[in-house]
């Protein structure tokens with residue numbers, strides 16, 4: 001078959017000029033490699049985020065002080081969310097399952113001679129269920145301990161390792177800002193979340209944290225669990241109206257707090273991913289464009305070099321379209337080979353980057369097919385002009401070409 | 403049947419007009435073996451290219467098997483070259499990186515012939531290179547390459563074989579072998595037209611057409627029935 005002969009000859013001439021073919025394919029290799037690796041990392045990161053969010057449950061509302069500007073940026077006062085607000089919610093708002101007031105700050109934490117700087121968070125007993133923290137050893141604190149400002153702490157597994165190494169932490173006394181706390185529990189690992197690590201923190205009763213550690217009378221956030229996941233939107237509205245009333249906001253004044261639910265967080269994430277995708281797309285497109293020009297260049301050289309061959313082919317009966325097809329196929333094969341190498345390079349690079357970023361990269365079949373389709377398309381597009389030139393050569397002049 | 407009347411072909415080189423063919427009329431019947439002779443630059447290749455439908459004359463008419471070539475499309479010309487004509491060149495012109503067999507197959511592939519492989523093997527058998535069919539051109543001697551080229555020319559079983567200086571790059575012994583091959587093919591009914599400036603080669607053809615400065619000097623139209631013999635020099 002003519003087609004297979006063309007394919008075979010194309011591969012042989014690629015192999016005959018290895019370095020040249022490689023350089024011609026380099027743009028495609030880099031473009032495809034970049035897109036594949038970054039898509040794999042992006043998908044991996046997204047899968048991780050999704051897994052984390054679904055572990056947290058979809059019935060969580062997080063209220064933070066201050067207005068929410070564009071892109072989730074906070075502004076305005078950060079001091080207006082009070083403990084009374086949290087209490088009022090539990091009493092007055094509709095459909096609430098549990099409420100946890102949260103204060104936090106970064107502190108030096110010591111055990112004997114070892115110390116570590118970590119996040120110290122004060123909250124209620126409900127915090128552990130709302131945020132789905134599980135206990136590995138020991139227990140969480142009780143309502144009674146919260147009420148009497150007990151100096152007890154539940155610590156994350158990373159903090160435990162930092163302070164105690166392999167030893168059992170439960171029952172030991174640690175110093176937070178110079179105040180003794182008894183470790184009563186160690187939490188199970190949740191895994192690093194990038195922007196913050198839930199495994200490295202110390203959780204104490206909010207009463208103790210507000211009065212003894214930080215001396216604060218305002219909260220960093222209030223976490224709310226809706227009783228019914230279906231009614232999350234209603235709960236959100238009810239909480240909002242309640243807070244507006246409590247903060248005495250006029251009808252035309254914007255909220256001085258923000259309420260985030262998981263769905264919105266996911267949305268923010270996926271829009272970030274989209275932006276990332278557009279960026280990637282443009283990097284890939286530019287590389288493929290450069291790669292295409294590289295291929296066009298080498299195909300023009302090839303056509304010139306093989307002018308005589310084209311003459312011979314025409315003399316023995318090749319029609320213009322046979323010549324066109326031949327050089328198009330050659331360009332396509334070059335870009336397809338470049339694409340395949342690029343996929344290999346991309347998968348390898350994604351693996352390395354994934355290791356460094358501690359996430360599992362996800363190479364999707366879709367992205368591989370897309371990248372290969374694009375590189376073949378580039379080959380056809382940029383191979384067309386050289387192939388056209390080849391096919392329109394005059395047989396006599398081509399045969400005379402030295 | 404080749405019927406060319408008053409062919410004119412001019413080239414402009416650096417402002418000077420060169421008349422490569424000047425009022426050339428020839429008639430070649432099926433089954434003839436003809437030598438086209440003449441010194442270098444006399445227009446032999448130009449004539450050959452027109453007869454082979456690779457090139458068109460500036461004026462004059464050319465009929466091949468009753469078809470007026472001037473009226474044909476490029477695609478139809480390619481088809482005619484493929485089916486009716488086989489070319490043999492001085493410098494072999496085999497395609498690199500393709501085996502002898504693949505080279506010989508190629509004209510048939512352009513026709514979409516399903517028996518290409520078998521026919522190509524038969525053609526290589528005819529030229530005595532059956533055992534070298536998987537060699538690539540650079541693994542063959544000059545004589546063997548020209549045999550492969552002859553096999554490629556005959557594989558479509560064309561009525562006419564056009565050879566432009568086919569022995570020019572060969573030593574005299576292999577040259578004679580190639581010529582013997584042409585004689586065999588002629589005996590089987592192919593029309594053979596050989597361009598040569600070698601009188602030894604020309605003398606083995608039954609008829610010679612002599613060109614000088616683009617003119618046929620001894621070959622008036624219709625002389626084929628009564629061939630003029632040997633004009634050397």
Ligand SMILES: Nc1ncnc2c1ncn2[C@@H]1O[C@H](COP(=O)(O)OP(=O)(O)O)[C@@H](O)[C@H]1O
Pocket residue numbers: 413414415420421422440441442443444445446447448449
């Ligand atoms: N493509 C061309 N451009 C310019 N001049 C040409 C070209 N082809 C042939 N000629 C001229 O036409 C004349 C005949 O050439 P050619 O047919 O090749 O002669 P031969 O084959 O007998 O040596 C020569 O003077 C040659 O220089």
Ligand SMILES: [Mg+2]
Pocket residue numbers: 446447448
């Ligand atoms: Mg010549």
